[in-house]
Amino acid sequence: MEGIRKIQAGRTSIVLITHNMSMAMPMSNRLIVMRRGENVGDVPTAALTADGIVALTTGARERWIGLRRDVTRALEGTVAP
Numbered sequence: 830m831e832g833i834r835k836i837q838a839g840r841t842s843i844v845l846i847t848h849n850m851s852m853a854m855p856m857s858n859r860l861i862v863m864r865r866g867e868n869v870g871d872v873p874t875a876a877l878t879a880d881g882i883v884a885l886t887t888g889a890r891e892r893w894i895g896l897r898r899d900v901t902r903a904l905e906g907t908v909a910p
Contacts, residue, residue, distance in 0.1 A: 830856070850882050862886055 833856060837843055847853050853860065854874055862870035862885040870885040883889060 850879075864888060 830852070833843060833845070837856065845853055845857070850860075854877070857874045859871065859873045860877060860882075861868060862872070862882065864886055869888075872881075872885075
């Protein structure tokens with residue numbers, strides 16, 4: 830890790846591919862999160878929380894939005910005019 834920090838101090842960009850976010854976050858300015866070969870997030874590290882990373886890597890946010898949409902549609906179908 831010290832070698833990466835020295836390179837970074839020289840204002841050189843580094844591409845680090847890892848699943849270990851606790852290692853990557855302290856030394857990064859931004860994270861690009863990939864899931865199933867797709868870019869699902871290009872976010873400044875300071876804007877991310879542990880929950881945000883989990884949501885991006887697992888697709889939880891998309892599943893929640895889809896579930897909310899399905900529930901809303903179901904409720905709209907049962908509401909009397």
